[in-house]
Amino acid sequence: MAIASDPRPLVSDAARPDAARSEDYLWTLNFGPQHPATHTTLRLVLKLEGERVVDALPEMGYLHSGFEKIGEHLTFNQYVTVSDRMNYISPMANNVAWHHAVEKLLGIELTPRCKYIRTIIAELARISDHLLCNGAVGLDTGAFTFFLYGFYQREVIYDIFETLCGARFTNSYTRVGGVSQDFTPLVIEKINTFLRTFPKTLDDMERLLTRNRIFVDRTKGVGVLSKAEAINGGASGPVARASGVTRDLRKDEPYLAYEDFDFQICCASSGDCYARYLVRMQEMRESLKILRQALDNLPGGPVNVGIDQRTALPTKKQVYSTIEGTISHFELSMGNRGFEVPCEEVYAATEAPNGELGFYVVGDGGESAYRARCRPPALLHFALFPQLIRGHTLSDVVAVLGSLNIIAAELDR
Amino acid sequence: MPATAPPLDDILQPLQERFGALDTTTFRGQTRLVVPAQMSLEVFGFLRDRGFDLLVDVTCVDYLEYRGAKQRYGMVYLLASTGTNQRLTVRVFVDDPEPTVASVVPLWASANWLEREVWDLFGIRFSGHPDLRRLVMPEEFTAHPLRKDYPMQGRGERHNFPILTREDG
Numbered sequence: 001m002a003i004a005s006d007p008r009p010l011v012s013d014a015a016r017p018d019a020a021r022s023e024d025y026l027w028t029l030n031f032g033p034q035h036p037a038t039h040t041t042l043r044l045v046l047k048l049e050g051e052r053v054v055d056a057l058p059e060m061g062y063l064h065s066g067f068e069k070i071g072e073h074l075t076f077n078q079y080v081t082v083s084d085r086m087n088y089i090s091p092m093a094n095n096v097a098w099h100h101a102v103e104k105l106l107g108i109e110l111t112p113r114c115k116y117i118r119t120i121i122a123e124l125a126r127i128s129d130h131l132l133c134n135g136a137v138g139l140d141t142g143a144f145t146f147f148l149y150g151f152y153q154r155e156v157i158y159d160i161f162e163t164l165c166g167a168r169f170t171n172s173y174t175r176v177g178g179v180s181q182d183f184t185p186l187v188i189e190k191i192n193t194f195l196r197t198f199p200k201t202l203d204d205m206e207r208l209l210t211r212n213r214i215f216v217d218r219t220k221g222v223g224v225l226s227k228a229e230a231i232n233g234g235a236s237g238p239v240a241r242a243s244g245v246t247r248d249l250r251k252d253e254p255y256l257a258y259e260d261f262d263f264q265i266c267c268a269s270s271g272d273c274y275a276r277y278l279v280r281m282q283e284m285r286e287s288l289k290i291l292r293q294a295l296d297n298l299p300g301g302p303v304n305v306g307i308d309q310r311t312a313l314p315t316k317k318q319v320y321s322t323i324e325g326t327i328s329h330f331e332l333s334m335g336n337r338g339f340e341v342p343c344e345e346v347y348a349a350t351e352a353p354n355g356e357l358g359f360y361v362v363g364d365g366g367e368s369a370y371r372a373r374c375r376p377p378a379l380l381h382f383a384l385f386p387q388l389i390r391g392h393t394l395s396d397v398v399a400v401l402g403s404l405n406i407i408a409a410e411l412d413r
Numbered sequence: 414m415p416a417t418a419p420p421l422d423d424i425l426q427p428l429q430e431r432f433g434a435l436d437t438t439t440f441r442g443q444t445r446l447v448v449p450a451q452m453s454l455e456v457f458g459f460l461r462d463r464g465f466d467l468l469v470d471v472t473c474v475d476y477l478e479y480r481g482a483k484q485r486y487g488m489v490y491l492l493a494s495t496g497t498n499q500r501l502t503v504r505v506f507v508d509d510p511e512p513t514v515a516s517v518v519p520l521w522a523s524a525n526w527l528e529r530e531v532w533d534l535f536g537i538r539f540s541g542h543p544d545l546r547r548l549v550m551p552e553e554f555t556a557h558p559l560r561k562d563y564p565m566q567g568r569g570e571r572h573n574f575p576i577l578t579r580e581d582g
Contacts, residue, residue, distance in 0.1 A: 060549060061547075061548065061549035061551070064549040066558065066565075068559060069559060070565070073565055104441055105441075107441065231467055232466070232521060232522045232523065233523050234469065234521065245495060247467075252498045253418075253498065343479075343480065343481075344440050344441075345440075345474070345489075346440065346441055346443060347470075347489075347491055347502065358491075360470065360472055360489060360491070364479060364480065365480075370474070370479065371474045371475075373470070373474075373489075375469065375470040375491075379526055379530075380527075382526075383523070383525060383526040413549075
């Protein structure tokens with residue numbers, strides 16, 4: 001609602017001179033942890049003056065499941081199944097982030113084909129994440145059709161992932177030194193079909209919402225995050241870029257194959273919910289550009305690192321026809337002779353759809369990480385929430401929450 | 414913006430001149446700086462003024478069973494610069510009992526929840542933190558579960574929770 005730009009002060013002190021009495025006008029509203037508009041399990045305690053939010057106290061931890069503790073007990077390959085469950089609307093991006101950090105610790109250089117494949121799945125994950133996030137913003141502000149358009153395209157991406165690795169939702173696709181399955185011609189065909197059909201849907205979606213009067217009124221000027229606040233508060237990803245922070249790890253610290261592609265970083269300067277929506281919409285188009293270039297130039301050759309690196313399982317043919325393959329397969333399957341892990345620690349970050357998703361991995365020479373810290377972008381964004389919502393109305397809570405894309409499973413881990 | 418960040422020498426050299434020789438190591442292109450706990454806040458203030466405007470993460474590692482570790486807790490501060498894309502990891506080591514480090518919330522607002530999480534899961538106190546409450550575990554929880562002496566399964570913390578009966582509700 002457009003009352004957000006209302007110039008009236010929050011509490012008119014002239015009418016109520018003593019602070020104790022002005023407190024009487026405030027009422028407290030518990031929002032969540034089970035509420036359709038929080039989308040996930042998180043809780044807000046709102047202090048309201050009429051319909052206006054005076055203060056908000058975010059509470060989290062309802063989905064805390066000790067992922068970091070589990071990371072100290074599962075091996076580097078097993079833990080990828082847990083990473084799926086962090087930001088579960090783009091699990092492929094988490095898979096890529098986790099093994100990116102592990103490979104940096106182990107010092108593994110991926111094959112060119114694997115780099116391209118991981119880039120492709122990471123960008124598909126970005127599109128599917130942005131579709132759901134923007135769809136949810138639309139849904140919360142009353143645009144149900146828009147949400148369904150987005151969700152249909154997510155199904156197409158799920159189909160691609162299912163063809164690729166057999167799982168739609170929790171993919172667990174990457175492995176140390178490679179991926180679980182190579183691209184088949186059918187996967188490439190499906191991605192090509194998606195690349196052909198999706199731009200039209202994206203145009204339709206933009207026509208539905210970008211200049212929709214109701215949507216613009218509900219999101220423009222709501223939840224404004226300034227550039228200084230974004231940097232100081234540790235915002236990253238589309239949230240920071242919508243506030244004018246030109247930071248995108250794909251360009252700033254190129255990893256995988258991002259150096260090879262021609263794409264733009266999408267930024268806005270107003271920092272409100274509408275800017276975050278626009279940045280996400282535009283980023284999907286840039287992802288399409290990356291996907292097209294990556295598919296056209298997909299290198300041949302092996303997808304996993306060689307037998308000599310002793311990290312990725314050799315192919316069946318190598319196991320049955322070469323002695324090196326047999327030995328490598330045997331050693332990797334045995335509990336006590338896996339990877340050579342240095343007693344070192346490393347931080348590696350990727351530009352996940354939601355922001356900077358990094359892992360701080362400590363190795364102690366053993367099979368599993370000594371410490372597997374996940375740096376979740378949603379945690380820092382959720383901490384920014386009170387300052388974004390102060391002074392806006394209750395109905396703006398869902399718009400701001402949706403535009404920050406808080407995923408409680410990633411938030412609490 | 415340049416794709417490759419400039420080397421850190423321009424920052425580390427004046428830092429060493431001002432605060433004395435600090436232990437610096439590099440692994441896989443990442444520079445780690447070990448700072449004594451008593452001067453950590455001054456060093457962080459210095460680093461922030463030299464362009465490290467983004468605090469990416471604050472976390473901790475419990476070195477209880479780690480080979481060759483001298484102190485038990487190693488704080489990890491991941492700093493980055495949005496202007497130059499440089500990154501720097503700062504380590505601050507503290508020990509039992511009552512591990513305490515200075516809070517960096519006055520310098521970076523992003524440290525607020527990150528330090529609350531470290532307090533919650535590792536039990537490290539942050540002096541000067543404005544609101545040091547548990548973040549993910551329930552308030553009545555007494556242990557710090559990411560410490561290495563805390564088992565992954567098998568310790569019955571459930572008896573610490575208040576028991577609600579039908580009559581209370």
